Amino acid sequence: MARIVLGPNQYGKAEVRLVRVDRGSDRHTIADLNITTQLRGDFTACHTEGDNGHVVPTDTQKNTVYAFARDGVGAPEDFLLRLARHFTSAHAWVTGAHLSAEQYSWQRLGDHSFARAGRETRTASVEVDGESVVVTAGLKDCTVLKSTDSEFHGFPRDRYTTLPETSDRILATNVTAAWTYGRDGLDYDATYAGVRDLLLETFAAHHSLALQQTIFAMGEAVLERYDEIESVNLACPNKHHFLVDLEPFGLDNPGEVFFAADRPYGLIQATVLREHG
Numbered sequence: 001m002a003r004i005v006l007g008p009n010q011y012g013k014a015e016v017r018l019v020r021v022d023r024g025s026d027r028h029t030i031a032d033l034n035i036t037t038q039l040r041g042d043f044t045a046c047h048t049e050g051d052n053g054h055v056v057p058t059d060t061q062k063n064t065v066y067a068f069a070r071d072g073v074g075a076p077e078d079f080l081l082r083l084a085r086h087f088t089s090a091h092a093w094v095t096g097a098h099l100s101a102e103q104y105s106w107q108r109l110g111d112h113s114f115a116r117a118g119r120e121t122r123t124a125s126v127e128v129d130g131e132s133v134v135v136t137a138g139l140k141d142c143t144v145l146k147s148t149d150s151e152f153h154g155f156p157r158d159r160y161t162t163l164p165e166t167s168d169r170i171l172a173t174n175v176t177a178a179w180t181y182g183r184d185g186l187d188y189d190a191t192y193a194g195v196r197d198l199l200l201e202t203f204a205a206h207h208s209l210a211l212q213q214t215i216f217a218m219g220e221a222v223l224e225r226y227d228e229i230e231s232v233n234l235a236c237p238n239k240h241h242f243l244v245d246l247e248p249f250g251l252d253n254p255g256e257v258f259f260a261a262d263r264p265y266g267l268i269q270a271t272v273l274r275e276h277g
């Protein structure tokens with residue numbers, strides 16, 4: 001009989017909610033994050049024998065997040081890199097880590113008052129495996145819509161196909177994007193803002209023949225402008241808007257009144273990357 005062994009494993013504290021107020025002047029700034037730590041390494045004895053000699057408690061991992069925030073947070077990517085370096089250098093058996101963050105933005109109302117700004121949630125992650133470090137940045141929950149400039153036709157039809165072809169429809173989605181940096185020492189805040197704006201500008205300007213084509217155009221635009229980015233992963237639900245039949249009420253509907261369905265939705269995902277060699 002085959003021996004039963006421990007496979008890949010990781011552990012840490014999920015969703016450490018951190019708010020840091022910078023009181024350097026009367027005009028405060030805030031950083032609002034949700035951080036998840038996952039350590040990788042030699043934890044076999046814990047799983048198979050209950051020997052916790054290698055287990056840095058998840059409570060300690062959470063405390064480390066708060067203690068490191070005392071020195072400032074900065075860009076989420078830089079904060080995660082600091083934490084990852086600490087966890088993997090403090091304990092010989094911790095050989096890797098996957099740290100991730102969501103960052104919520106606040107719009108200033110006054111010197112020390114803010115309103116939550118809801119357009120998108122910024123994301124960041126750092127993956128360390130021995131000497132290898134991969135930094136990924138991104139965004140999620142960014143809902144966008146264009147009321148025309150979107151077509152969908154030319155698809156195969158079989159006995160189950162009822163979808164009409166269209167040369168003018170609403171295209172709406174909730175963008176989740178994650179891009180991977182090919183080098184370090186970057187201004188992560190500035191690059192984030194630039195990539196986010198470029199993704200949205202491309203969505204707006206692109207004449208879409210399919211959400212797949214729009215997604216590719218968005219990723220391609222980012223790779224063309226930012227040579228420090230190696231790949232862009234996009235996941236976009238197709239938030240269907242169906243034209244309502246107003247004929248029973250003696251009314252026409254020239255593309256004006258829609259039923260916004262919430263489910264099911266198409267889910268379109270793609271990675272756009274550079275081909276090396």
Ligand SMILES: O=c1[nH]c(=O)c2[nH]c(=O)[nH]c2[nH]1
Nearest residue numbers: 152163209210211212238266
């Ligand atoms: O942009 C689209 N891509 C699809 O794959 C698809 N499938 C579908 O029913 N509508 C759409 N729209």
